[in-house]
Amino acid sequence: MVCLPVIQRDPVTIRVSGHGLWRCGLGLDTLVIMLEVLHECELTMRLLHTMLRVGDLDKSLAFYCDVLGMQLLRKKDYPGGEFTLAFVGYGEESDHTVLELTYNWGVESYDLGSAYGHIALGVDDIYGTCDRIKAMGGQVVREPGPMKHGSTVIAFVQDPDGYKVELIQLGSSEGHRQAAAPEMAVS
Numbered sequence: 001m002v003c004l005p006v007i008q009r010d011p012v013t014i015r016v017s018g019h020g021l022w023r024c025g026l027g028l029d030t031l032v033i034m035l036e037v038l039h040e041c042e043l044t045m046r047l048l049h050t051m052l053r054v055g056d057l058d059k060s061l062a063f064y065c066d067v068l069g070m071q072l073l074r075k076k077d078y079p080g081g082e083f084t085l086a087f088v089g090y091g092e093e094s095d096h097t098v099l100e101l102t103y104n105w106g107v108e109s110y111d112l113g114s115a116y117g118h119i120a121l122g123v124d125d126i127y128g129t130c131d132r133i134k135a136m137g138g139q140v141v142r143e144p145g146p147m148k149h150g151s152t153v154i155a156f157v158q159d160p161d162g163y164k165v166e167l168i169q170l171g172s173s174e175g176h177r178q179a180a181a182p183e184m185a186v187s
Contacts, residue, residue: 049087049100050119052163053110057084057103059160064088064099067138068121068157068165073098082106110161118156118164126169130155144169 054060064070065088073093075086082105089098099119123129126144134140141164142156153169 047097048093049089049098051100051102052159052161053102053104053107054161055103055108055110056160057086057101060101060103061086061088063138063159064101067133067136070099112162116163118166120166120168122170123167124170126153126155126167129167130157133157 052060061072065072070088070090073087073089075084077084084103084105086101086103087093087098088101089096130140130144139158140155141158142154144153144155144167146152147154155167157165157167159165
């Protein structure tokens with residue numbers, strides 16, 4: 001909540017973001033101190049991770065670490081709950097959003113449902129990245145090219161459990177291949 005003094009008299013009228021004018025019986029000095037305390041207490045949030053349930057943790061780790069270049073940040077078995085958690089990402093959890101791969105012991109596959117869409121990764125060279133993924137045995141399910149109704153170059157790959165991973169070309173000129181123009185018949 002951000003409060004801004006509107007009239008600097010005692011009592012003070014304040015505007016609370018999105019809530020109109022409020023009349024406050026406190027003096028301006030007291031109000032300023034209270035606002036500073038409220039500002040210090042504001043909640044900040046950050047996306048920490050996305051959890052994916054996987055049927056074969058080793059295959060999933062090979063895909064995310066070897067094929068997509070993420071690092072295994074931590075892995076822990078929970079025998080009491082019969083599951084293993086593995087966290088992978090492109091940097092430490094303190095600074096980056098990561099993936100939590102959850103393997104429930106004995107569960108080999110999941111119904112992905114129709115609500116899940118995909119995760120997205122930005123890449124510098126989408127064509128080279130797709131070539132490398134294919135060379136490493138990864139599955140490119142949508143070749144690189146402009147998105148429908150737009151110009152952003154995207155591709156989709158699929159992990160061993162069927163989750164889609166969108167690749168998005170970063171920058172405007174890198175990683176764009178020109179399609180060969182069809183040859184014209186000369187008569």
